[in-house]
Amino acid sequence: MDFTLNGVDKRARAGTLKLAHGVVPTPIFMPVGTQASVKSLDAIDLQVHLNAPIILGNTYHLYLRPGANLIKKLSGLHGFSQFQGNFLTDSGGFQAFSLKHNTKAHAEGIVFKSHIDGSLHLFAPQKVLDIQYALNSDICMVLDDLVGLPAPYDRLKRAVEKTTEWARASLKHHQTYAGETNHIFAIVQGGTDPNLRRQSALELGALDFDGYAIGGLAVGESATEMQDTIAHTTEFLATNKPRYLMGVGTPQDILNAIELGVDMFDCVMPTRNARNGTLFTSLGKLSIKARAQKESDAPLDPKCGCYTCKHYSKAYLHHLFKARELLYFRLASLHNLHFYLELVRGARAAILRGEYGAYKARMLSVY
Structure with missing residues (x-):
């Protein structure tokens, strides 16, 4: 190896x-x-x-x-x-x-x-x-x-x-x-x-x-x-x-x-949480079940470049979750796994710059 x-x-x-x-x-x-x-x-x-x-x-x-x-x-x-x-x-x-x-x-x-x-x-x-x-x-x-x-x-x-x-x-x-x-x-x-x-x-x-x-x-x-x-x-x-x-x-x-x-x-946390309605964002955890998401035309995370955030609104995901549509599982899992993969990619870039401490502090200020 x-x-x-x-x-x-x-x-x-x-x-x-x-x-x-x-x-x-x-x-x-x-x-x-x-x-x-x-x-x-x-x-x-x-x-x-x-x-x-x-x-x-x-x-x-x-x-x-x-x-x-x-x-x-x-x-x-x-x-x-x-x-x-x-x-x-x-x-x-x-x-x-x-x-x-x-x-x-x-x-x-x-x-x-x-x-x-x-x-x-x-x-x-x-x-x-x-x-x-x-x-x-x-x-x-x-x-x-x-x-x-x-x-x-x-x-x-x-x-x-x-x-x-x-x-x-x-x-x-x-x-x-x-x-x-x-x-x-x-x-x-x-x-x-x-x-x-x-x-x-x-x-x-x-x-x-x-x-x-x-x-x-x-x-x-x-x-x-x-x-x-x-x-x-x-x-x-x-x-x-x-x-x-x-x-x-x-x-x-x-x-x-x-x-x-x-x-x-x-x-299993990112996919399990996704299926249960909890999504990770740059602003912290978001519950797609919340009434506040019902009419929102915004993506889950305005800073996220995942497939889900590029194409779908919180309102649509809220609807899919409430209707128990299988598509919700795919779109939510894509988003949460993208968040986790970007988390470690950001960590890698910060280490290579010699700035991991600042990166960690910034992320932990949200989580």
């Missing part, structure tokens, strides 16, 4: 990540496409209207439906979905956490019961990677042991040990079976305990992964605890490898994490 740092402003970083399906400027926000589909959007929306260089797919969900072998037969995620940018796929560790009533620990990995038909499956480190190779993921996440917070120290320590054990097994398998375009990221665990985070980061850093993720956050801890943990963890991550904060978050969270040296982000 080719990752180059183009500029640094204190701890904030602007880089370039070169993958098989295109260049990814960092910091970057990755839209979440769990089922090889960002909800309500198609590949043209992602590539033309949003210019998104990388999106997420989910190993657990795609393994269960439609199946990794079918996707492989149909030219991998890129051919199957027609999205020609890059795909990063999660390992299934988060699903084991979020669907914990359906999972149990196993000596070789995680046993889970399908939420679709109740069938039993085992996710082991090697199997998780084989699924991702079949999907032809550009970035494959290794299986990790994710723990909700707060949690006892012994459970967090066991998660760090298991995550390192699985990472070693994953790396060995990857060196033998990966395709030329499949890259691999390890995931740092340890809850909010600084010593465990340091241990996890150093153990994984001693192994030659293509990049490193900070996992196990936004799972019950406070915002202050999350920021303190990110600040501490990034100190022990290699400067020449990309750093990915998983599942986070709000514009504030992203701006704060960029300042602490994080390069990559994903979260």
